[in-house]
Amino acid sequence: MATSKKQPLVQFKGIMKQYGKVTAVEKMDFDIEEGSLVTLLGPSGCGKTTLLRMVAGLEDPTEGDIYIKGVRINDTPIHKRNLGMIFQNYALFPHKTIFDNVAFGLKYRNVSKDQIREKVMQALEMVRLPGVENRMPSQLSGGQQQRIAMARAIVIEPDVLLMDEPLSALDENLREEMRREVDNLQQMLGVTTIFVTHDQREALSMSDKILVMKAGRKQQEGDPQTVYNQPVNHFVADFLGHSNFIKGQIVDVNKEHVHVQIETGDLLIADNKNTFNLGDRVELVVRAQRFDLVDEDEITTKQEMNSFAGRIKDRSYMGGEVSYFIELGTGREIHIISMMRTRIYSIGEKVRVQVAPHHCHLLAIES
Ligand SMILES: Nc1ncnc2c1ncn2[C@@H]1O[C@H](COP(=O)(O)OP(=O)(O)O)[C@@H](O)[C@H]1O
Ligand SMILES: [Mg+2]
Incomplete structure (x- = not known):
């Protein structure tokens, strides 16, 4: 018998979200392989953030199910979903040191003080900012703060890393640098990542798989070359390239x-x-x-x-x-x-x- 396909790490099954009369996400089926970086790509308002927030537990689906590691998580409270989150306005705590910012997610887990210290130092090492632990966020540049936000997200060793347009607040040059940074970090850690963007270049350069969305509906999913070279409809062809x-x-x-x-x-x-x-x-x-x-x-x-x-x-x-x-x-x-x-x-x-x-x-x- 052929070996059965590995189970996807994240699965959306008929997932849908309505806000009153607005359908933010139409019934959608989508799988995310373990260790991959998947981008949700589409214009503003197409439902990317809503989809991500449903994974995070910040929104309840109107219909459908979400599975992580084969377990339905619809009713799992936020803090019991082992997720790392990074958003556009990286929102570090301004009055906490970098150390405390990064350690934040560990405090509510059963981790000893020594282990916390070790993990925080390791995370800072990984985002290539060792030695900044005693500084305050305002003493770091925008790009550095964004890296601290990454350190804070990965320090808990999340099952899934959720990133919602994390680079859009940065200027063009820095964005390109950070794009590579995120890509390298994701590959080094092998952490399954859902990355939201409206920037096709970001999506094409980083993703294992791209999910192109329009008005809450999936248009096409595939690796960057397939989506770029074999767009399935006018919208996808027009949106990329x-x-x-x-x-x-x-x-x-x-x-x-x-x-x-x-x-x-x-x-x-x-x-x-x-x-x-x-x-x-x-x-x-x-x-x-x-x-x-x-x-x-x-x-x-x-x-x-x-x-x-x-x-x-x-x-x-x-x-x-x-x-x-x-x-x-x-x-x-x-x-x-x-x-x-x-x-x-x-x-x-x-x-x-x-x-x-x-x-x-x-x-x-x-x-
Ligand atoms: N809390 C909310 N209440 C009402 N409508 C919302 C809410 N959040 C999002 N929407 C609507 O859902 C749609 C998808 O939004 P969103 O997921 O933020 O899109 P994107 O992240 O792709 O820009 C939009 O039409 C938006 O106006
Ligand atoms: Mg959004």
Whole structure:
């Protein structure tokens, strides 16, 4: 017999939360593997915090169950759920020393004074801030305070670490540094982590698995590359990355490819993933970085393939790359981020826009 799949550490089964008439989370099923970092990703108001608060025990589900290590925890009081929590406004106790801040969660457990000291020192070591235990929070920078918040969360050796937009209060550079810090710490400890963010870069760079949410509903779950490269619908394709959407109809299908007549009348060939049939109306998704620009007057037969005509409407030079807005014959604009493999094009210039079949992702048109 095949070995049975390992039981997920956290399981949501038909979980739902309503506030009066507002449904914050629609019936949702979702599993989180032990030791993994999972991100809940979606725009503001899509229900991420609500989902996290239900795990924490700060909200009761209206329907459905939550399991940790196979045990239903709906009715387990907050302090009996062994969870570490870090929130956006890291909220250290301002009048307590760093030591007391980190030790806080241990005081209500059966841990001796010596053990507390040892664990606190270890936690400070792990967030790479040894020696700050006698300082007050106000004597540390924002990034350092956030690390103390991490130390406080991990010192109790939680079953699950819950992080709600913990980096959003930090400035861009620090955020990137802290993103790596969280990622490393999580891997070092192997602690199962649920990380909430509306920042796709954060989600893509850190996660083992991403759960994309919209209006309380799960849109897609998968590893970062799957969610990015094979978005299941327009929302996911639009939310992650710079996507272009071009409408068309399937006019030919063979084993390897489908041929799509796009709105300009041109034919684009896409890889056949066995999802669509002749005559289907589709939306073609192409990332801004995946288009190539070819000089209109230097075109060869090869370059004519999988391409259409356009005119440079706008461009911005960004150092390593150039961002172009290109107007098609139909008046629609597409966005291209060119890594400058060729020259830089001027506004008004006619070009051909080309894309490889495996960079054309097809979606059903949503009604
Ligand atoms: N305590 C509450 N009372 C009423 N509505 C709430 C409450 N908390 C959240 N909501 C609503 O639930 C939805 C989801 O909110 P939230 O989980 O905070 O989203 P996110 O964290 O993704 O921004 C929103 O429409 C929000 O207004
Ligand atoms: Mg939130």
